[in-house]
Amino acid sequence: MTYKQSRRIFLQKTALITGGLFLGSHLPDLRTLAADQGETTEEVKLGLIGSGSRGQYLMDHLNLIPGIEVVAVCDNYQPNLTMGVQKTGGKAEAFTDYRKLLERRDIDGVIIATPLHLHSLMSVDALQAGLHVFCEKAMAKTPRECLDMYKTQLQTGKILLIGHQRMFNPRYLKAFEMINSGQLGDITQIRAYWHRNNDWRRAVPEPGLERKINWRLYWEYSEGLMTELGSHQIQVANFIKKDFPRRVAGTGSINYWHDGREVFDNVNLVYEYPDGSTLIYDSMISNAHYGLEEQVMGPKGTMELETGKMYSENPPPAPGILQLLNNIEHKIFDPLPLGGKSWVPETAREAKGEYIYEVDLEDDGTALEMEGFAQMIRENRHSDILLREAYYGAIAALLGNEAIKKGEMITFPEEYIL
Incomplete structure (x- = not known):
């Protein structure tokens, strides 16, 4: 089953978790996403900065999600740029200078998937240009750069989401x-x-x-x-x-x-x-x-x-164990022989556990994270708790x-x- 085919059921089940979760009020409204909205979903236009391996991976997920269009791609390494544009069906405008991409007035936000040392510079510039930002983890290369990004978000009021997909993974949320x-x-x-x-x-x-x-x-x-x-x-x-x-x-x-x-x-x-x-x-x-x-x-x-x-x-003991315990309680066993084991090695337990x-x-949370970023843009709602978690991490x-x-x-x- 593809992500498109199972998306509605998947989101509905996930919404049941996040709706009652202490984190729920800080996530985008997954119940809205789970509704069968067809073509009525408000389209979000994004620019991708950095179309290397991670950027292309994110593009593969974005292409599955209705209501999101990548209209611009930027990379300063031509093979990556070519591949990034191809993943939009050749429709996106190509840039080698991210500052030129930020000048487009029809973009709601950007996804930054560049090497770590560029995260802070590009995120701060994008926020100050009035754009919402999804930046891949880790937040930045130095503590000072992390603080600069956090303060810039406060100053601009724009969304800044850092790419920690486990915060959108239903298994982790549960x-x-x-x-x-x-x-x-x-x-x-x-x-x-x-x-x-x-x-x-x-x-x-x-x-x-x-x-x-x-x-x-x-x-x-x-x-x-x-x-x-x-x-x-x-x-x-x-x-x-x-x-x-x-x-x-x-x-x-x-x-x-x-x-x-x-x-x-x-x-x-x-x-x-x-x-x-x-x-x-x-x-x-x-x-x-x-x-x-x-x-x-x-x-x-x-x-x-x-x-x-x-x-x-x-x-809880298995049924057979219950009988064993009952036997022990009623003292029907023979006395233990002298010289038997007086200790049990404390090796790791072999319990199978419960799921x-x-x-x-279908994925590690990345698809839902991309969908969540778009929904945050539609709601114009930044999550400070998610940013703080990324910051301290x-x-x-x-x-x-x-x-x-x-x-x-x-x-x-x-x-x-x-």
């Missing part, structure tokens, strides 16, 4: 609802990891394009694993904790991909929240066995958000790199607390 209702108890620890096994490199047609194409590998343009991957999971942890970490310490290195890159190929960090709970985070790109996950733990249970499962600390959301998801990721580079515990600077 998990947030369950955690917020106390089903795990107080959250005492979160463990998150993202493991891949690839070199992160793209083919380069000529040596002079190395840094332009493989920008993720160099500190001048990138903050490596922490912003490309870690920022997603830190943001999720912060949202669950309803707070942000005040201290971080960690280590990182290049221990496998000795190919001239500058950014770490593995990172390991511990973030501490004000209540003493921690986020333990690691990421690597030389082994993919464990993949990615966020494990949220409390005295009542554990939730794994990526797989969408919950494991109770005290699950928290049974709807078959980005700065925490950046401070993680600082802790690694300095080899010391870093405290969240007062000047960046909103």
Whole structure:
């Protein structure tokens, strides 16, 4: 079933979650989107700045959603620009200078999917040009740039949404609802990891394009694993904790991909929240066995958000176990022999857990995020909570790199607390 075919049912089921969720009032009205509006949906015209791999991925989703048209595409690398225009059916106007694209008066907003070091510059310029902005994660390359973006949104009143698709993923939304209702108890620890096994490199047609194409590998343009991957999971942890970490310490290195890159190929960090709970985070790109996950733990249970499962600390006994317990209660067993085991190894439990959301998801939340951005534009309603979550998640990721580079515990600077 395609996204178009299942869109209405999918949105209706998702709206049931977000409508009663504590986050619900900060998301666009998914019930409006779920209605069968046909051609009456108000069209939103967007410009795409950055039509590389991520920009093209977003375009693939935008092309599935009624009521959205990408009318302009900008990239300063011709193969990407050509591909981006092609994905609009050749209809979009092509630009190599994003400032020229911002001058178009018929555009409601822009999607920015450029290298990290350009996020703040382009977002601030677009907001000041009177346009709504969706900017890919992480928010920016430095804490100061993150703060500049936040302040510019306040000054202009335009929408600024950062690309954290888990905040639009129904499975995650359901998990947030369950955690917020106390089903795990107080959250005492979160463990998150993202493991891949690839070199992160793209083919380069000529040596002079190395840094332009493989920008993720160099500190001048990138903050490596922490912003490309870690920022997603830190943001999720912060949202669950309803707070942000005040201290971080960690280590990182290049221990496998000795190919001239500058950014770490593995990172390991511990973030501490004000209540003493921690986020333990690691990421690597030389082994993919464990993949990615966020494990949220409390005295009542554990939730794994990526797989969408919950494991109770005290699950209800199966029928056979009930009989066993009854037998024990009535003391019908023979006495235990002397010399038997006096302890049980505390290895990981093998419980299968229970799925928290049974709807078959067609993507990771990106389609709903794109649809949500368009609806926010129609409603002219900015979500400050989503921006704050992105802001604190980005700065925490950046401070993680600082802790690694300095080899010391870093405290969240007062000047960046909103």
